[in-house]
Amino acid sequence: MINFTSWLSKIKLPFFSNFEIYFDFGTSTTKIAIKDKGVLLREPAYLGYNSRTNDYLFFGTEAKSIIGKTPDFIKIIRPVVGGVISDFDAQVALVKKFLDRSVNLYFSNQMIKPALTGIAIIPPIATEIEQKAVEESLYKAGVSRVFLIEKPLATASGCNLNIFSHQPNLIADLGGGLIELSIVGSGGIISQKTLKNAGDNMNKLIYNYIYLKYGVILGEATCEELKINLLNFDSVEKNAIIRGKSLETGLPKSVRIKTSDIKEALLTNFNQIIDAIKELIESSPPEIVDEVITHGIILTGGLSLIKGLDKFFEQEIKIKVLGQENYQYATINGLAKLARHKDELTKLIIR
Ligand SMILES: Nc1ncnc2c1ncn2[C@@H]1O[C@H](COP(=O)(O)OP(=O)(O)OP(=O)(O)O)[C@@H](O)[C@H]1O
Ligand SMILES: [Mg+2]
Numbered sequence: 646m647i648n649f650t651s652w653l654s655k656i657k658l659p660f661f662s663n664f665e666i667y668f669d670f671g672t673s674t675t676k677i678a679i680k681d682k683g684v685l686l687r688e689p690a691y692l693g694y695n696s697r698t699n700d701y702l703f704f705g706t707e708a709k710s711i712i713g714k715t716p717d718f719i720k721i722i723r724p725v726v727g728g729v730i731s732d733f734d735a736q737v738a739l740v741k742k743f744l745d746r747s748v749n750l751y752f753s754n755q756m757i758k759p760a761l762t763g764i765a766i767i768p769p770i771a772t773e774i775e776q777k778a779v780e781e782s783l784y785k786a787g788v789s790r791v792f793l794i795e796k797p798l799a800t801a802s803g804c805n806l807n808i809f810s811h812q813p814n815l816i817a818d819l820g821g822g823l824i825e826l827s828i829v830g831s832g833g834i835i836s837q838k839t840l841k842n843a844g845d846n847m848n849k850l851i852y853n854y855i856y857l858k859y860g861v862i863l864g865e866a867t868c869e870e871l872k873i874n875l876l877n878f879d880s881v882e883k884n885a886i887i888r889g890k891s892l893e894t895g896l897p898k899s900v901r902i903k904t905s906d907i908k909e910a911l912l913t914n915f916n917q918i919i920d921a922i923k924e925l926i927e928s929s930p931p932e933i934v935d936e937v938i939t940h941g942i943i944l945t946g947g948l949s950l951i952k953g954l955d956k957f958f959e960q961e962i963k964i965k966v967l968g969q970e971n972y973q974y975a976t977i978n979g980l981a982k983l984a985r986h987k988d989e990l991t992k993l994i995i996r
Pocket of ligand 1: 671672673727819820821822823824843873874945950
């Protein structure tokens with residue numbers, strides 16, 4: 646007798662096939678990729694919410710570009726804070742919109758949309774409830790099946806490391822919400838340290854520094870621009886004239902900000918990261934320390950784009966530090982890479 650189910654599963658009509666999507670819900674940017682096609686979307690994780698009509702109006706790049714410029718009833722929301730979902734409804738709205746802008750375009754002329762399988766990364770510090778929030782937000786956004794894997798494994802894979810090899814590697818992912826220091830090997834995380842003084846915290850430190858030193862109040866976006874445009878550890882002194890609000894008069898005031906200002910504002914923060922890397926190495930068994938010294942520390946994440954940061958870390962830690970080419974894509978590319986080998990991927994799924 647013909648087994649109808651097994652017969653049906655052999656038919657590979659395009660709309661029956663399972664469509665696989667990869668998600669990296671970073672604090673600063675959401676990245677979405679699909680199987681065999683690579684990254685389809687990379688947009689700031691921001692939304693504009695109209696508190697009068699209870700609607701989400703602006704998403705991604707547009708929402709980030711209007712911070713501080715909207716009427717009071719439009720709030721700019723960041724659904725991911727410190728690497729985890731802090732506003733569930735906003736996250737669902739953002740994922741739905743981003744799926745429409747990327748994945749759903751593939752089905753615009755198909756009558757039946759295929760079932761979507763989503764694989765998302767989760768920071769090791771995420772609690773059970775925070776993991777569930779990622780899972781549930783994807784179901785609510787229309788994904789039929791969801792799997793989660795630990796972020797450092799995807800990031801390491803995206804840094805061209807074989808995470809299943811027995812050679813441990815230390816990866817420092819310097820992102821917007823988290824500094825994740827992970828020693829990865831033999832298909833898992835050997836040891837890990839996470840700090841929350843990442844890119845967002847640095848923007849706040851710049852805000853405080855300029856406020857105290859020059860008496861000028863800056864917007865969040867300006868603080869981030871100063872970090873991106875002026876900060877470097879290559880001893881290149883740059884400067885920029887920026888306009889903020891005077892603390893004294895409340896009127897616009899221009900000041901010239903130098904690289905040395907930004908460095909001074911952030912030096913303690915960078916030293917805390919360096920200390921955490923040293924502690925992670927010091928608390929590791931001698932075999933691992935030996936491997937890390939031999940193979941070096943791998944830097945990735947958006948903050949790794951700061952010029953000369955690798956050399957500065959190298960000088961302070963006295964271990965070779967290696968940069969990556971695709972700093973902001975390491976995690977999502979690594980996730981797509983790991984998903985190519987289903988037998989290995991199944992060993993990594995935590996939920
Ligand atoms: N050229 C640059 N120079 C300095 N900092 C940068 C540069 N480009 C991006 N950044 C900073 O990198 C951070 C974002 O990095 P990334 O995209 O890796 O974070 P994320 O994956 O969204 O967050 P997380 O993984 O921490 O949850 C932001 O703080 C941003 O200001
Ligand atoms: Mg990240």
